[in-house]
Amino acid sequence: MTAAKAAVRPPKPTGWRAIRERMRNYAHHHRSITILWTMAIAGALLIVLPRIPPLNLIQSANPWYDAFANAGVYVLLAMGLNVVVGLAGLLDLGYAAFFAIGAYTYAYSNSPFSGQDLPFFPMLVVGAAVAAVFGIALGAPTLRLRGDYLAIMTLGFGEIVPIVFVNSDPYTNGTNGIGGIYRPEALPFFGEFSPLTSFNYMIVMIVIVTVAMMLLYRLHDSRIGRAWMAIREDELAAAANGINTVVTKLLAFALGATTSGFAGVFNASKLTIVSPDQFLFAVSFTVLAMIIVGGMGNIWGVAAGGFIVFMIQAVVLKQLSGIAETLQKAGLLPVFDIGPLHVDIAKVNFVEYQYLLFGIALVIMMLKRPEGLFPSQVRRAELHAAEELGPDDPELLGALGDTPGNDEDMGDPAASR
Amino acid sequence: MTAMAAEPMLVVENVHTYYGQIHALQGVTLHVAKGEVVTLIGANGAGKTTTLKTISGLLHARAGHVKFEGEDITKVAPHVLVERGIGHAPEGRRIFSRLTVLENLQMGAFSRPKANIAPDIERVFALFPRLKERERQLGGTLSGGEQQMLAIGRALMSEPRMLLLDEPSLGLAPILVAQVFETIKEINSQGTTVLLVEQNALQALSIAHRGYVLQTGEVVLSGSADSLRQNETVRKAYLGED
Numbered sequence: 001m002t003a004a005k006a007a008v009r010p011p012k013p014t015g016w017r018a019i020r021e022r023m024r025n026y027a028h029h030h031r032s033i034t035i036l037w038t039m040a041i042a043g044a045l046l047i048v049l050p051r052i053p054p055l056n057l058i059q060s061a062n063p064w065y066d067a068f069a070n071a072g073v074y075v076l077l078a079m080g081l082n083v084v085v086g087l088a089g090l091l092d093l094g095y096a097a098f099f100a101i102g103a104y105t106y107a108y109s110n111s112p113f114s115g116q117d118l119p120f121f122p123m124l125v126v127g128a129a130v131a132a133v134f135g136i137a138l139g140a141p142t143l144r145l146r147g148d149y150l151a152i153m154t155l156g157f158g159e160i161v162p163i164v165f166v167n168s169d170p171y172t173n174g175t176n177g178i179g180g181i182y183r184p185e186a187l188p189f190f191g192e193f194s195p196l197t198s199f200n201y202m203i204v205m206i207v208i209v210t211v212a213m214m215l216l217y218r219l220h221d222s223r224i225g226r227a228w229m230a231i232r233e234d235e236l237a238a239a240a241n242g243i244n245t246v247v248t249k250l251l252a253f254a255l256g257a258t259t260s261g262f263a264g265v266f267n268a269s270k271l272t273i274v275s276p277d278q279f280l281f282a283v284s285f286t287v288l289a290m291i292i293v294g295g296m297g298n299i300w301g302v303a304a305g306g307f308i309v310f311m312i313q314a315v316v317l318k319q320l321s322g323i324a325e326t327l328q329k330a331g332l333l334p335v336f337d338i339g340p341l342h343v344d345i346a347k348v349n350f351v352e353y354q355y356l357l358f359g360i361a362l363v364i365m366m367l368k369r370p371e372g373l374f375p376s377q378v379r380r381a382e383l384h385a386a387e388e389l390g391p392d393d394p395e396l397l398g399a400l401g402d403t404p405g406n407d408e409d410m411g412d413p414a415a416s417r
Numbered sequence: 418m419t420a421m422a423a424e425p426m427l428v429v430e431n432v433h434t435y436y437g438q439i440h441a442l443q444g445v446t447l448h449v450a451k452g453e454v455v456t457l458i459g460a461n462g463a464g465k466t467t468t469l470k471t472i473s474g475l476l477h478a479r480a481g482h483v484k485f486e487g488e489d490i491t492k493v494a495p496h497v498l499v500e501r502g503i504g505h506a507p508e509g510r511r512i513f514s515r516l517t518v519l520e521n522l523q524m525g526a527f528s529r530p531k532a533n534i535a536p537d538i539e540r541v542f543a544l545f546p547r548l549k550e551r552e553r554q555l556g557g558t559l560s561g562g563e564q565q566m567l568a569i570g571r572a573l574m575s576e577p578r579m580l581l582l583d584e585p586s587l588g589l590a591p592i593l594v595a596q597v598f599e600t601i602k603e604i605n606s607q608g609t610t611v612l613l614v615e616q617n618a619l620q621a622l623s624i625a626h627r628g629y630v631l632q633t634g635e636v637v638l639s640g641s642a643d644s645l646r647q648n649e650t651v652r653k654a655y656l657g658e659d
Contacts, residue, residue, distance in 0.1 A: 223527075223530060226520075226523075226524065226527070227527065229513070229515075229516065230513055230516075230524050230527070232515075233513035233514060233515055233516065234511045234512075234513060234514075236475065236507055236511060237507060237511035237512070237513065238524075239474075239475060239495040239496060240473060240475065240495060240499070240505040240506075240507050240511075240572075241499065241524055241525055241527050241528070241571065241572075241575065242495075242496045242499030242500060242527045242528030242575055243496055243527055244494065244496040245496070
């Protein structure tokens with residue numbers, strides 16, 4: 001298949017294009033090694049960059065590492081949701097529920113509330129497994145629904161789970177949540193986990209993300225991955241071609257839940273507290289926004305999307321006020337008085353406006369680059385095929401127009417924000 | 418054509434299928450013998466597509482039963498039936514628009530994970546040379562006729578012994594219709610039994626051995642293709658003659 005592909009390509013690109021071509025080819029044939037190398041380089045950068053300007057001028061290394069570790073949680077969530085939404089085309093708006101289930105599972109196993117103190121790393125797997133069980137339990141009856149109906153159903157589940165945690169006081173400590181969760185056992189060489197050693201969390205996170213990415217890529221390239229794509233394109237046709245749609249969709253759902261459960265366990269151990277308000281719709285929505293921004297369907301893309309969006313949310317917006325204030329003191333940022341309107345940018349709390357800014361960014365994104373920042377090749381080709389064909393080919397454009405796809409479903413949550 | 422010595426390949430017996438409360442098939446009975454081309458004709462809403470979907474397992478009959486090669490398949494899931502040798506090219510082409518032509522064909526062979534599918538792909542390309550030219554193109558960018566060819570080719574990739582074709586001429590230019598029907602004949606001559614649903618009754622009867630006429634969920638008429646073509650009612654209702 002790849003030999004034929006090479007034959008079709010224009011002969012011998014030169015310079016940068018040749019290098020990119022060769023790298024792409026290599027990456028295609030050695031996925032896991034490529035992921036290892038890339039994550040090693042990314043990890044090294046994450047370790048070094050916070051210690052040198054300009055990053056160390058913004059905040060010191062530990063808060064940076066802390067932010068990176070938290071970003072990793074969202075990278076995991078984004079990669080997991082990508083399987084459900086991006087690959088299998090099942091719009092899941094209640095994804096935070098599985099995140100919550102993973103987190104509460106760990107809280108039970110490692111807190112004064114339950115009196116348990118089980119080891120962290122096995123619990124990562126247990127938490128993920130519990131989330132997977134709930135994923136299957138929810139998926140089994142609901143996955144016969146399609147499109148909008150499934151979205152509403154999952155939205156409902158996402159609302160129900162935190163409410164159950166709020167109201168089951170004796171088991172969950174209600175609104176207050178479960179606090180004082182024990183931190184993971186000390187690592188050899190790296191030492192204790194504490195708020196002052198975010199470095200450890202970051203390293204663990206990098207390892208988890210790397211492993212998750214390798215596994216997800218395997219699945220993506222496998223028979224199951226193909227089946228997911230076929231279901232996303234056309235469920236009836238997929239069934240008519242011999243795909244067991246029920247099992248395949250359940251697998252996507254369960255896998256998404258598993259990844260989310262992983263993230264939940266890690267997050268609970270890092271925050272040392274879980275409470276229902278950590279798992280509201282905003283989380284589901286944010287993760288969905290991340291995969292839209294990153295480029296739905298492309299694993300690297302959604303991972304990058306998760307990282308970028310989280311860093312904007314957690315670091316850039318927080319620092320903006322400080323930067324504005326500094327600029328104002330230096331006399332570079334005037335206070336605007338437009339009629340009755342008094343605008344003092346230094347006094348704006350950007351974090352408060354994050355969802356407004358998100359919404360605006362998503363609208364612009366949908367208009368200018370609907371395939372996301374790092375789209376999968378297929379999606380890019382699809383969304384820009386019409387432009388490449390030119391306007392003189394009405395037949396082809398017509399064929400594009402009536403393709404049954406999930407684009408409408410995908411676009412909705414973003415546009416309706 | 419084929420002598421019906423043993424039980425026919427496909428037997429549909431007094432099948433009732435519903436969409437919720439709607440009683441779509443009201444006791445359809447038909448059979449297809451090995452090696453035949455049989456066509457189902459009828460107006461919109463007569464139940465032709467529903468009959469095919471009931472056979473291929475996309476819908477299940479509430480009463481009656483469907484037998485394929487002697488086994489009851491009334492409640493069998495569609496993906497299992499593909500493995501058992503029933504290929505279904507559903508109505509409206511339904512190709513995977515964001516996969517390439519080649520990938521679409523590969524998906525068609527999903528039920529045969531261990532098979533060497535290269536010869537099968539070559540076979541499809543031999544039947545539809547246009548697809549070979551467009552091998553790397555996304556399915557959604559094909560013209561209607563090419564999509565139809567792809568849908569049929571994809572259904573062939575599971576190596577079906579029986580091929581269910583739902584309105585392969587829908588929305589095609591007359592010249593393409595003729596070409597598609599030629600190909601169906603050729604597929605049949607290579608040994609695949611064909612059950613063909615068509616609104617284009619004249620074309621369908623010209624390549625079929627036998628036919629059934631469906632009306633509001635019931636078979637109202639059946640017989641050899643020739644006899645149906647001569648039949649007064651059929652001529653009036655479906656062949657557009659006065």
